[in-house]
Amino acid sequence: MNALVVVGVDGSASALAAVETAAREAQARGAGLRVVHAFIWPVMHVSSGPSPLGPPGGGLRKMADQLVAEAVERARATAPEVDVSHAVVTGEPLTVLEAQSRTAELIVVGSRGMGGFVGLMVGSTAVHLAAHGRCPVLVVREQPMADGAVVVGVDGSAASERAVDFAFAEAELRKAPLVALHAWTTWNAPMPAPRDTSAPYANPPGALAAEEECLLSEALAGHRTRYPDVVVEDKAVRGRTREALIDASRSAQLLVVGARGRGGFTGLLLGSVSQAMLHHAHCPVAVVRGEE
Structure with missing residues (x-):
């Protein structure tokens, strides 16, 4: 099996910064990159399809697909030669990413996601994944230094x-x-x-x-x-x-x-x-x- 770097995304600026870092890590390692979004709404019994009152092309699943597509585009722009795959996986973020870490060489996440409280330096998913991940976990801030x-x-x-x-x-x-x-x-x-x-x-x-x-x-x-x-x-x-x-x-x-x-x-x-x-x-x- 080829080496694999996994990055978790949720549409936040922190996650997009993590995508760029993950793409560079995959490039340096000669590894593939998998962009993963944990789609929690079905677990909470919330409809993921278009709302009867909204546009037919709307819905939570459509939003999830769009944010993953944006992340994939960012990854390919950062490291064009890296093989990038993607997945929208139903489940709670920690559970989904912990499972992904079992087959990954490295898993990358942003320091704070869309659900983070204002003022927190790092979100609960990053902390819990660092404790439970089965591979090294890299937590990225919005503007990591390029040198040093x-x-x-x-x-x-x-x-x-x-x-x-x-x-x-x-x-x-x-x-x-x-x-x-x-x-x-x-x-x-x-x-x-x-x-x-x-x-x-x-x-x-x-x-x-x-x-x-x-x-x-x-x-x-x-x-x-x-x-x-x-x-x-x-x-x-x-x-x-x-x-x-x-x-x-x-x-x-x-x-x-x-x-x-x-x-x-x-x-x-x-x-x-x-x-x-x-x-x-x-x-x-x-x-x-x-x-x-």
């Missing part, structure tokens, strides 16, 4: 390993530098074993910082070998993870995070840091789940 680095949050957990690999692959596809950012504090970093056994709590100054820098280096080592052409900047900084990643996103073209990090509670599908990035990052955010 790819930034990835690294915490050394097994759950973040796939996020790091995805970030390296994206940096290679985009021909962009990669900033690997690891933020730590004395509260979220495990204390290194004391070197002086006669003083069990004694460590030389800077031992914790050195330990965290080593953690970052080890997390990147194998990926550097697989992606030798990617220029990587290691950044181990003392500070809160959310604030550090939000600040780094200001000049980034993409921010990549794992769905859950080493501080996550068992059972949570989406951690607090990844949720905060979806709401507050200044660039598109890719959320990558770890192994099931």
